Amino acid sequence: MVITLVMVGKYLEAVSKSKTSEAIKKLMNLRPQTAVIIKDGVELTVSLDEVSVGDVVYVRPGAAIPVDGTVQDGASSVDESMLTGESLPVEKQPGSPVTGGSINGEGLLRFTVTRVGEDTALSKIIHLVEEAQGRKAPIAKLADVISGYFVPAVIGIAVVSAAIWALAGQDFDFVLNIFVTVLVIACPCALGLATPTAIMVGTGKGAELGVLIKGGEALETTHSIDAVVLDKTGTITQGKPELTDIIRYTQDDEASVLLLTASAERGSEHPIARAIVSAAQMRDLPLDEPEQFRAIPGRGIEASVQGRRVLAGSAKLLTEHNIDISRSTGDAVALSGAGRTLMYIAVDGVLTALMAAADAPKATSRHAVAQLKSLGLDVYMLTGDNASTAHAVAKSVGIDHILSDVLPDGKAQEVQKLQAQGKRVAMVGDGINDAPALVQADVGMAIGTGTDVAVESADIVLMRGDLTAVSAAIALSRATIRNIRQNLFWAFAYNVVGIPFAAGLFYAFGGPLLTPMFAGAAMALSSVSVVTNALRLKRFHLKDK
Numbered sequence: 247m248v249i250t251l252v253m254v255g256k257y258l259e260a261v262s263k264s265k266t267s268e269a270i271k272k273l274m275n276l277r278p279q280t281a282v283i284i285k286d287g288v289e290l291t292v293s294l295d296e297v298s299v300g301d302v303v304y305v306r307p308g309a310a311i312p313v314d315g316t317v318q319d320g321a322s323s324v325d326e327s328m329l330t331g332e333s334l335p336v337e338k339q340p341g342s343p344v345t346g347g348s349i350n351g352e353g354l355l356r357f358t359v360t361r362v363g364e365d366t367a368l369s370k371i372i373h374l375v376e377e378a379q380g381r382k383a384p385i386a387k388l389a390d391v392i393s394g395y396f397v398p399a400v401i402g403i404a405v406v407s408a409a410i411w412a413l414a415g416q417d418f419d420f421v422l423n424i425f426v427t428v429l430v431i432a433c434p435c436a437l438g439l440a441t442p443t444a445i446m447v448g449t450g451k452g453a454e455l456g457v458l459i460k461g462g463e464a465l466e467t468t469h470s471i472d473a474v475v476l477d478k479t480g481t482i483t484q485g486k487p488e489l490t491d492i493i494r495y496t497q498d499d500e501a502s503v504l505l506l507t508a509s510a511e512r513g514s515e516h517p518i519a520r521a522i523v524s525a526a527q528m529r530d531l532p533l534d535e536p537e538q539f540r541a542i543p544g545r546g547i548e549a550s551v552q553g554r555r556v557l558a559g560s561a562k563l564l565t566e567h568n569i570d571i572s573r574s575t576g577d578a579v580a581l582s583g584a585g586r587t588l589m590y591i592a593v594d595g596v597l598t599a600l601m602a603a604a605d606a607p608k609a610t611s612r613h614a615v616a617q618l619k620s621l622g623l624d625v626y627m628l629t630g631d632n633a634s635t636a637h638a639v640a641k642s643v644g645i646d647h648i649l650s651d652v653l654p655d656g657k658a659q660e661v662q663k664l665q666a667q668g669k670r671v672a673m674v675g676d677g678i679n680d681a682p683a684l685v686q687a688d689v690g691m692a693i694g695t696g697t698d699v700a701v702e703s704a705d706i707v708l709m710r711g712d713l714t715a716v717s718a719a720i721a722l723s724r725a726t727i728r729n730i731r732q733n734l735f736w737a738f739a740y741n742v743v744g745i746p747f748a749a750g751l752f753y754a755f756g757g758p759l760l761t762p763m764f765a766g767a768a769m770a771l772s773s774v775s776v777v778t779n780a781l782r783l784k785r786f787h788l789k790d791k
Contacts (some may be wrong), residue, residue, distance in 0.1 A: 271354065271418040275739055276347035277368060281312035297362050305355045314366045314625040315357035322353025371458060371709070393437055400745065407749035423761060427748040428768040431765035432741055436772040440733030443780035448726035451786050456709035457719045458694075464705035468689050468723035470670050474618055474716060475649075475661060475683070476628035476637070477675035478706070481693055482643060483605040485676075487517050488598035489525035490586060491602035493577050496593075501531060503599045507591050510549035510556040512652075514541060519558075523602045546589070558621050564590050564597065574600045585631075585638025600726030605639075612643045619644070621720055624669070628660060628683070657683035674708075674716055691716060725786050733776045742770045 260469030280296050282304045283290050286328040289304060297303065297313055304313055311324065323335035326348040335351055336672060338344060344357055363369065408425040445462045459465050475484050492500050511519035526533060538550040545566070546559010557563060561578070564571050569592045577600055578588055584782070586602035596657070618625050626647040627640045636650035645786045649660050657675075664671050673687035684690030684704050692704035693711060705781050708715040744765070753759040 249507045255411040268625060269612050274372060278308065278310045278312050282302040282306075295363075297359060299359050299362060299447060303357055303359055305350045305357070307350060307354065308334065308353050309348055309350050311344050311346055311348050311355075311357075313359050314361040315344050315359045317344060317355055319356040320354045322355050324350065340437040343526065348616060365512045371453065373522055384723065395558045396432075396437070396741075400428065400432040403432075403745060403749060409421070411750060423759075424748070427760050427765045428647035428745060431760070431767045431769055435732070436737035436740060436769075436776045436791045438563050439773055439776050439780075440737050441664055443777050444726055444730045444733060444783065447780050447783040448729075450721060452719065452722055455692075455718050455722070457715050457722065458707040458709065459719070460705050460707070460724075464689060464721050465726055467670075468672065468706065468720055469727040470625065471666055471672045471689055471720055471723075473624040473626065473669040474672045474674065474720075475626045475628050475664065475687070476615075476645070476651045476716075477657075477673075477680050477683075478627055478631065479605060481674055482611050482627060482645075483607050483639065485605065487521040487587065487603040487605050489601060490604050491600075493574070493583060493600045493783060494598065494600075495573050495600070496596060496598050498593070499596060501529065503591065503593075504529070505531045505533065506551050506556055506593060507556065507599070507601065509551045509556055510536050510539070510547060510558055512536065513539045513549075514547050518587055518601075518603045519547070522558075522589070523600060542567055555594055558589055561588075564592050567592070567595070569595060569597055571597050573597060583634060583638070587635075596674050607639060607643050608712050610714050612714040615644045617714065617717035618720075621717060623720070626664070628657055630733040658686040661686045661707045672716070672720070673714065722783075722786055726783060729783055731777055736779070737772065740768075743771075 253647055263445075270740045277294070280291050281293060281294055283292055283297060284302045284304055294312055296512045302318065303312060303315060307322070317338050317340050318685075319340060321337075321339045324338050324344060325335050326345060329375035332731075338353075338355065344355065345368065346366045361367070364373070404425050406440070407428055408421045447467060449459050456694065459468075470653050492504060494500060494503060504522070504526050508523045508531065511522050513536060514520075520599055525594070526791040534551055536549040536551050537553075538548075542548060542559065542563060546557065549556050549558075557567060561571055571590060574597060581588060581600070581602045583762075585602075586604045589601045589603070591596065591599040591601060601732070615625055622635055624647060625645050626649055627636065627643075627645045627648045629636050629648055630652055631639075633648075633650045636648050640646075640648045652660055657673075657680060661671050665686075666689070670689045672689040673679075673683045674689055674691045674693070675684055681690075684692060689706060690704040691706045691708055694707050694709040706719050708719065748760050748765055750759060
């Protein structure tokens, strides 16, 4: 009967534990077994193993995208929720990247394969989650240490209890019953399951939310974070400037001024020039090739478009050409104060317009910062921009603490300064120059859309390109550690009550006597209850702080 009850308990435990790795199974099931490739104009359905980099793959509406690639033809919306946690479909068009495992929407897509096999994003995610689930958190070492003392202590208690009852005159059957019952009820299964099951469910849930946690140690450290440092460019902001303002000083209409400027800037690689060209293309303006073009380092450009001489660049460029820019002084001060980067435009020797561009915050950044504050965290913005630009961006997203004018090699030092103040710091970044700071921080979080170096340097990878996943990672860590503590408490409480009961302490005072059969049932129930408690993490939501 004891063996039957223990085996039933083990079966229930195995069923419960199998649910802890459901996230891995879901990720693996995303991978289709075949792909439709186009060779010599013919569609061929081949095994996924036969797909190579450079092949052209055809994806029908509603089908899973088999491997990573770049869209060649077609337009569609793609569901990437199982990879990034992003619920809204992502629009795809020629030039857009697609990820294996995501689901194509209503359009036909043809794309060129860029990564296959273990190099695909989905394979790397599965590998990361599997590794994380196998790594112990520091809190697990506590259970290991206690178990090291617990087992010999229980054997000692069993021997002493049996000896006392034998000396008290009980027969052999009774003494053996006491000895076996103590050993069975104290089997430390629940203690051993308390941490790994919670970590498996926690990291799996993180993967569903687009948060890849690289192991139990990162998961545990994250729960104690009290300061979050956010890199500005590409993390808080889009990472590329957008044209925000066009202020005109002549009778020329806005479209013609933008057309002339964008045509003149077509040969420039300056980020602001690219923003102007992009704005003109979005308005479907027919750009002309400049008849003449000259880049003036540190100043701007000079070009001839439609027979008109165009100057575009800094205030210094125009004053050096004896062009009066006094009319724009008030506008320039206001735009600079708002964190905009300015470009002065003169046509045929006359100030024509003042254009302003800014690296605009991502749509979700303000909400994400508010979420971080609601978790009781201090939020810092780290940037190499000057103070006025930094303050403008910080104000727009609700950040109070600003670290500006920081050179790329000084980011790690700024993190170090905060740690010297006793803060436990999470650093969030996406660029190569963020890697040292990600390593220096107590927890490094890399935006998954950033560089490979940043992703490799981080403890946590945020698959979405926005900051809302930072709050999810910290809240999930807190929920997981709370769950582990609950599991350890109940595992210990069970033994504190169960062992004296099994040793016959209550029986000595007229209470009931526990048999090995009931001890086996209780031991099995304790293990199942611990695993069941860990599975509650599958219902985690961000509000579960």
